[in-house]
Amino acid sequence: MDWLLVSVMNGVVYGLLLFMVSAGLTLIFGMMGVLNFAHASFYMLGAYFAFSLQARIGFWGAILVAPIIVGAVGVVVERYFLRRVHQYGHAHELLLTFGLSFMIAELVKLFYGNYPVNYRIPGSLDFAAFAVGGLDYPAYRVLMGGVAMAMFVLIYLLLTRTRVGIIVRSAIYKPRMAEALGHNVPLVFMGVFGVGAALAGLAGAVAGAFYTTNPNMALELGVMVFVVVVVGGLGSLGGAMLASILIGTITSLSVGIDASLSDLFALFGARQWAEGVGGLLTLKVSSTAGTIPFALMLLILLVRPHGLLGEKG
Amino acid sequence: MKPYRQIAGGLVAMYLGTGMALAAPLKFGIIDTLSGPQSSTGQLYRNAMRFVVDHINSNGGWNGEPVQLLEYDNQGGPAGAADKLKAAISDGVQIVGQGASSAISAQISEDVRKYNMRNPGKEVVFINMGGDALELTGEKCHFHHFRVSGNAPVKIKAMVLTMKEEGVLGTKVYSINQNYSWGQDMEQAIVDAASFGGYAVVEKTLHDTNKIQDFSPYVAKIAASKAETVMTGNWSNDLLLLMKASKAAGLKVRFGAVFLDQPGNIANAGEVALGHYIAHTFNAEHASPESEKFVKDFTAKMGHFPQFIEPQGTWGMMLVAEALKNVKAEKGVLNVNTLAKTLETTKIKSPLGEMSMRAADHQAQLPFAVSVVSKAAKYKQDGTDMGFKLLKVYRAEEIASPVQASCRMQRPN
Numbered sequence: 001m002d003w004l005l006v007s008v009m010n011g012v013v014y015g016l017l018l019f020m021v022s023a024g025l026t027l028i029f030g031m032m033g034v035l036n037f038a039h040a041s042f043y044m045l046g047a048y049f050a051f052s053l054q055a056r057i058g059f060w061g062a063i064l065v066a067p068i069i070v071g072a073v074g075v076v077v078e079r080y081f082l083r084r085v086h087q088y089g090h091a092h093e094l095l096l097t098f099g100l101s102f103m104i105a106e107l108v109k110l111f112y113g114n115y116p117v118n119y120r121i122p123g124s125l126d127f128a129a130f131a132v133g134g135l136d137y138p139a140y141r142v143l144m145g146g147v148a149m150a151m152f153v154l155i156y157l158l159l160t161r162t163r164v165g166i167i168v169r170s171a172i173y174k175p176r177m178a179e180a181l182g183h184n185v186p187l188v189f190m191g192v193f194g195v196g197a198a199l200a201g202l203a204g205a206v207a208g209a210f211y212t213t214n215p216n217m218a219l220e221l222g223v224m225v226f227v228v229v230v231v232g233g234l235g236s237l238g239g240a241m242l243a244s245i246l247i248g249t250i251t252s253l254s255v256g257i258d259a260s261l262s263d264l265f266a267l268f269g270a271r272q273w274a275e276g277v278g279g280l281l282t283l284k285v286s287s288t289a290g291t292i293p294f295a296l297m298l299l300i301l302l303v304r305p306h307g308l309l310g311e312k313g
Numbered sequence: 314m315k316p317y318r319q320i321a322g323g324l325v326a327m328y329l330g331t332g333m334a335l336a337a338p339l340k341f342g343i344i345d346t347l348s349g350p351q352s353s354t355g356q357l358y359r360n361a362m363r364f365v366v367d368h369i370n371s372n373g374g375w376n377g378e379p380v381q382l383l384e385y386d387n388q389g390g391p392a393g394a395a396d397k398l399k400a401a402i403s404d405g406v407q408i409v410g411q412g413a414s415s416a417i418s419a420q421i422s423e424d425v426r427k428y429n430m431r432n433p434g435k436e437v438v439f440i441n442m443g444g445d446a447l448e449l450t451g452e453k454c455h456f457h458h459f460r461v462s463g464n465a466p467v468k469i470k471a472m473v474l475t476m477k478e479e480g481v482l483g484t485k486v487y488s489i490n491q492n493y494s495w496g497q498d499m500e501q502a503i504v505d506a507a508s509f510g511g512y513a514v515v516e517k518t519l520h521d522t523n524k525i526q527d528f529s530p531y532v533a534k535i536a537a538s539k540a541e542t543v544m545t546g547n548w549s550n551d552l553l554l555l556m557k558a559s560k561a562a563g564l565k566v567r568f569g570a571v572f573l574d575q576p577g578n579i580a581n582a583g584e585v586a587l588g589h590y591i592a593h594t595f596n597a598e599h600a601s602p603e604s605e606k607f608v609k610d611f612t613a614k615m616g617h618f619p620q621f622i623e624p625q626g627t628w629g630m631m632l633v634a635e636a637l638k639n640v641k642a643e644k645g646v647l648n649v650n651t652l653a654k655t656l657e658t659t660k661i662k663s664p665l666g667e668m669s670m671r672a673a674d675h676q677a678q679l680p681f682a683v684s685v686v687s688k689a690a691k692y693k694q695d696g697t698d699m700g701f702k703l704l705k706v707y708r709a710e711e712i713a714s715p716v717q718a719s720c721r722m723q724r725p726n
Contacts, residue, residue, distance in 0.1 A: 003537050010529040017527075114353035115577030116553060118695070128563055135536045136563030141529075210561070211526055212553050212581055216350040220526060220550065248527075255520075255530035287492050289530070290521030 002133025015248025016148035020203035024196030030235025040222030046201030047208025051119035074197025233310020342406030361626025391420035418444020461629025466714035483541025499546030528558035548572035580695035595624030
């Protein structure tokens with residue numbers, strides 16, 4: 001029972017981290033139709049910037065400033081790169097961000113080296129929030145979850161309850177009309193891209209200390225973030241939240257399940273046969289934990305191509 | 314146009330001129346992961362090969378000529394390695410080296426075997442510096458493949474013996490490994506060592522390789538098993554994240570991890586790493602004149618003391634360099650079959666002790682060191698105040714694993 005509780009909590013917090021990164025990606029896609037391959041690179045930049053800054057302005061300062069710098073990088077990318085290729089269509093934008101992700105990874109290696117850097121959670125935050133089943137539950141995980149929840153609420157309120165939100169939504173829905181009414185639509189797009197990048201940067205700054213800050217972190221998380229966005233529905237913030245938590249908990253719980261298909265056959269008295277066949281039949285659920293999200297994505301694409309909460313078409 | 318043509322003509326003449334004046338020099342080729350996510354390891358193997366090639370050349374080269382090292386980037390995958398092997402062979406490379414990832418080693422080994430079968434008289438030899446999967450010296454063994462590093466049973470045996478002696482092993486061991494050839498070998502080795510280690514394997518886990526971000530579910534599982542020691546062959550992020558997650562959860566276990574010394578690990582793990590054990594091919598604080606000389610020479614060339622897989626790559630290639638001394642050129646070129654036969658009987662004195670090649674399966678017999686992460690270590694890791702304190706050195710025969718029955722080596726006549 002304790003194990004179940006710990007696993008669910010672990011899964012939810014990991015899911016919330018996935019949400020922090022995928023929120024920006026799904027926002028940018030929903031608003032601009034740009035599938036941003038470099039998005040996870042912004043996550044990595046956030047972690048590295050926070051690592052560099054924390055020595056000078058402390059951990060909290062770094063967590064606040066790093067996302068702003070990443071946001072500024074995002075603005076530059078939108079203003080001077082994406083906007084130029086926008087007229088050639090989505091394929092070009094996609095290729096541009098794809099190339100950008102490689103360049104950012106190589107630049108990071110150039111400045112910070114090939115190996116993980118020494119970015120860790122500060123001692124003052126390194127304590128147990130509570131204990132369950134003989135294991136401490138780190139306070140920092142609670143903090144990560146809290147940051148993600150606060151972020152979700154803020155973005156949601158910003159988009160639905162403020163004037164800025166109205167302009168942003170109208171700029172997406174009918175860009176020409178919004179422009180005719182005197183709103184600067186390119187500026188709105190630039191702002192959205194910048195905010196999306198900054199959110200990923202914030203996730204990186206917070207998570208980089210807990211996990212590792214290394215030149216592969218974009219690659220490692222990037223794939224999972226795409227899975228989240230596809231499962232949740234491209235462009236849907238609520239969908240991203242739902243899919244993140246779903247994927248987080250499923251992965252976490254499946255680690256503890258040592259059953260395999262041969263157990264199913266055992267019900268019909270065919271265990272020996274199944275174990276003799278081997279291969280897929282004896283593969284334990286626990287050893288496929290990393291693959292289950294991809295299976296889920298495949299399933300969603302087959303039965304509900306627009307995602308859990310995505311809009312049709 | 315005319316001046317250009319003259320220059321071009323001059324260059325061609327010069328090129329032909331050098332070609333005629335000297336016989337083709339002996340070429341080493343490294344086909345490793347030099348770019349992309351796993352490049353950090355591939356580049357260390359390159360350091361090792363550069364070091365040995367320089368060493369050979371400073372001692373007069375081979376056949377009176379300096380040897381060359383050509384570098385090829387396999388871009389992290391077997392497909393790239395297959396392409397680059399073809400390129401290397403057509404560039405005249407006769408000695409191929411590689412180390413990062415067993416999957417890539419397997420590809421190169423198979424391709425070398427096929428090429429040699431189809432091109433008798435033009436053979437190439439593959440020096441495997443770190444593809445530790447057992448099948449490479451088992452069912453896939455062949456005459457032109459030599460593994461100069463250790464393997465899972467050898468590393469586990471050294472580690473278990475020391476941990477038992479130090480009284481830190483406990484009776485409950487948890488095995489967690491990556492789900493591919495290397496991790497599966499490790500799991501088997503951990504289970505097999507239970508008899509002389511005097512422990513029970515309470516739980517075995519295989520997980521996806523370098524795909525998992527959050528290890529807390531695995532830590533919960535380890536805690537539930539009440540294990541005292543966790544043994545793992547995990548490397549890179551899979552090891553770091555596992556250690557960090559167990560620290561965050563306040564889990565009291567000791568790790569025995571064979572890749573604990575990968576650069577960046579200790580810095581990133583911090584105090585979490587203290588008290589964990591490792592079996593490796595060299596420890597810079599080993600007190601012997603040979604070790605001190607090696608550390609000094611290596612540091613002078615590379616700017617850092619030899620660490621992680623650099624020593625095993627270096628001494629593996631030193632074995633080849635020693636064999637080359639006893640092989641004479643035939644019509645100005647190296648006969649690879651002669652080299653391979655010589656290599657089978659070659660012995661060198663590596664810093665930790667005698668190292669040789671076992672002819673039956675081409676698995677090098679090399680000494681191993683077991684160390685513990687400690688602040689008392691002489692050489693500090695990653696700019697921290699911690700390093701690897703040497704506990705024990707095992708001679709090759711103390712920890713050797715037997716030849717696998719599945720290896721049936723075909724020898725040329």
